[in-house]
Amino acid sequence: YRGLSRAQLSFDYLHTNSTTHEFLFGALAELLDNARDAFATKINIHSISDSSLRGGYMLCFLDDGQGMSPEEASDIITFGKSKKSLESQMIGKYGNGLKSGSMRIGNDLMLFTKKESNMTCVFLSRTFHEIEKLDEIIVPMPSFDANTKRPVTRTPRDKEKHTQEMELILKYSPFRTDAQFMKEFDKIEKTSGTLVIVYNLKLLDSGEPELDVKTDPYDILLAAQDDDSHDGLMPERKSFRSYASILYVDPRMRVYIQGKKVRTKRIISTLYKPRLYKYTSARFKSRSEREAKKSEEDARNAEHRAREAESKAKDLEIKCGKMPDKEQRIELRKAQTHALELRKEAQLRRLISERKIKSLKEPKQLNFVFGVNLENRSRDGMFVYNCSRLIKMYQKIGPQLEGGVLCKGIVGVVDAPYLVLEPTHNKQDFADAKEYRHLQQAMGEHMLQYWRDIDIAQQGVSKFWENFGYISPNWHALPSSDPKYVRKRTAKVQITLQCDLCLKWRIIPYSSNNISKVFPDDWVCSMNPDPAHNRCSSAEEKMNLPEGLLKKIVKTKEQKE
């Protein structure tokens, strides 16, 4: 179809695409997701002052992940292209996070990446487009040999392209000389990794950048304007450090903000009387059946294509005979490579299909965990993760929506796989409102069950809370800091810390010394007083949450209303 028209991207689309991130930290999170998907063990988000840039600084995301080859880096600029979709553990699926996220934060993006013997830079600059009035999106992507630091160019045309690309980068980026530019690659210390730089940041009406890196030198805050009030906002919406601490349900990557490590928080471990409810739905089964069927079809089709390419290559080989000329040899090699690629693809597809068919037998269920937030009862609601990544937080459900004290103070946590729910573009919501409503409803019912199971109502709700120091009748007031109450609250919830080395969670045995104690950010297993779990080699303790069961209650029509 060479003669036909193709869908294209216009420059303005970079903005269109970025409006999806109405929650600014959601845009930053996209860049964390990418590092996690690249198996980084560490990412540092930090600012570098530069008064020549809009906003006064550039925001950098430096990770030690697997990096990208020049070919992989060039996939970045194909919107929607994502190699990740095959492996279900990955968060990125849409092939869009880097673009939508970075373009929400700033005008310009530079990405430096190192993999094996290659170093590549991707330069997506709106400033360049604006000044030169370009309507197409043109993206310089020079590559270098990681050892010699010389450009990777094979043909004279490659060379010309490289020269032009570097001219543009030195003209429009913060790096004005080759040396300055090349120094950025050196920031990636290991043999692989990626450095993302966003600059010429979006400003508020006041002229200040939206992301405030001044007020707290170790945090990135949502900037407040004169007539703004952030009072009512949850900390995770004001402080990126807070948000990052709960972004993943199972943190496998160390996140640093301005060089200081983010203490990860496993929400479930912070709750009083946590309890697990297993929830299954016929929907999940029919959906996984459909998925399995589709993947089986995919595999069959891929095998068919592979066989076809193989016989074509075979055919060509016969035709060429024993003494093929140069042109024939090139053609033959092409055909053989193509066949090999298709065969590999077919094998992968078959593997995926087999895995899916096998997983059909596994129970399809969601784990709802509920518990009481003793430290701040007004911070309640549902936390919904999707494939380990936080999508919704503090979402009130069921009785919590009705204004009474019923279920207030209860936190619920669930991690729903893609099979059950697919997130939207911006990963702050789910693509199908109806499906999500269904989940909310189910969680609401289970929350009510939990409320009954833990018997708060029986002893009296006010009395329950008073017992933990909630003396003020104002629901939103913090509990008393009287030591007797602090002790009560602390004794009821175990302290759980993540080891900085092995990333396992460790439960610290109760000790009155631990009340209000601040543990170091780089806490490691060897600091654990529990002798059974003071080495990285010892296994993580199972949570062993007590299980609850939903008892169906038939509602009268009156109650339903």
Add this chain to the structure above:
Amino acid sequence: YRGLSRAQLSFDYLHTNSTTHEFLFGALAELLDNARDAFATKINIHSISDSSLRGGYMLCFLDDGQGMSPEEASDIITFGKSKKSLESQMIGKYGNGLKSGSMRIGNDLMLFTKKESNMTCVFLSRTFHEIEKLDEIIVPMPSFDANTKRPVTRTPRDKEKHTQEMELILKYSPFRTDAQFMKEFDKIEKTSGTLVIVYNLKLLDSGEPELDVKTDPYDILLAAQDDDSHDGLMPERKSFRSYASILYVDPRMRVYIQGKKVRTKRIISTLYKPRLYKYTSARFKSRSEREAKKSEEDARNAEHRAREAESKAKDLEIKCGKMPDKEQRIELRKAQTHALELRKEAQLRRLISERKIKSLKEPKQLNFVFGVNLENRSRDGMFVYNCSRLIKMYQKIGPQLEGGVLCKGIVGVVDAPYLVLEPTHNKQDFADAKEYRHLQQAMGEHMLQYWRDIDIAQQGVSKFWENFGYISPNWHALPSSDPKYVRKRTAKVQITLQCDLCLKWRIIPYSSNNISKVFPDDWVCSMNPDPAHNRCSSAEEKMNLPEGLLKKIVKTKEQKE
């Protein structure tokens, strides 16, 4: 920059892009927005049964707007390209709604459009891509002469392209012959207009289409699944007819669903004791100043480019002399056309800039209107329009979030211009959560003022509602249908109808006969018993809402918490 890489779109991006519409009716609304932006006076959304297609029917959107020329139609497939952004009355700005909306509803899109002497079809079929395993997005776009119905092809290459395009369309679309295909153009009765067809609809797990066109023959409903409960949903989230009735703050287009007209509803006119509060903020001013400055710069730059092109053309003219050869003539004509285009562009830019500078002097304010929903007190909250288009509905604000009876039953309406707030991608939220929060806060404060102003609390809240028939203590129960209460509620709110011809709003004088009366869908001015307003030529009555004023109350710290 011919040698450099361009950003591209992969096939998967069509899905990525569509996930933005978590609210299914929001995807349909995108197509209504396009019709409205094309100055359509009428759009009909209807289904056509076809059991060979997934979902069993295709969904059609037929409007009588200005249609698209072949060039304009081809802009569709450039994501982000929108000619609309210059005129601020338009809803579409992002150049993405048709693609994201249609791809959310179904697998395939066909667009037929007529303008002046041209007819064009745009065929964006995922089925085609899936079957042929295409990774690029290839879009056949054949054009025809509207009179002769013959293809518009100039070169042999055009001809070949056309042939290939028609082959693909007849192979993959529901139209299997040229005649069937051409008949679709005939459905556009006037000289211009557009027909959008979405087919191979997305299905639920149950195998039924997501959009239910069977249960109500004159509506498009959100399909319910077995274990679903739609009970708690507002009608606008279940019935597309309800949603469409409030989609625009000033309906200028007649919307038909399955051939039956949608009765538009001006929310403000349905409220008891409506009151207007003007709200100004320093933010708006600084923003419009920035806008004006930017447009001035734009104009200057455009003029510069025009002058340059003009002198280039002039130069070429001199060089060519009096007897230019054919090649020179072509080049000269090209240069002159280019200069002319740039000059036109510069003039437009200058015009826009002047308008913006002039508008700087106008007061920058938002109009908040509040009133009481007597008919269903539990349906309260804020309705936020953006450039006339509904973005948020039933959004609880201020005291409504606190669970008491304070401000319950109050509805607030605001139409915020783009200058104040920019919507997200999916037009169901605002691009900057912080800005939107600011608006919510301001509206919350004004709502409380309104509550004080109308003095409900003084007479006793329960008594107020009882007076209108809310006898059940259950807040969500509907009011009594006892005639004495119905009369009370009806007498307090004027009936306002929109004329089917002139689209002006008319207030029907109170008459006890009108209680529970059903007015015809095609109600026109001449049916109005009010002699001063029973002709389309008479002007619309001004709303003349009483105005309120926010009195700042200094809160103590205790109260703030």
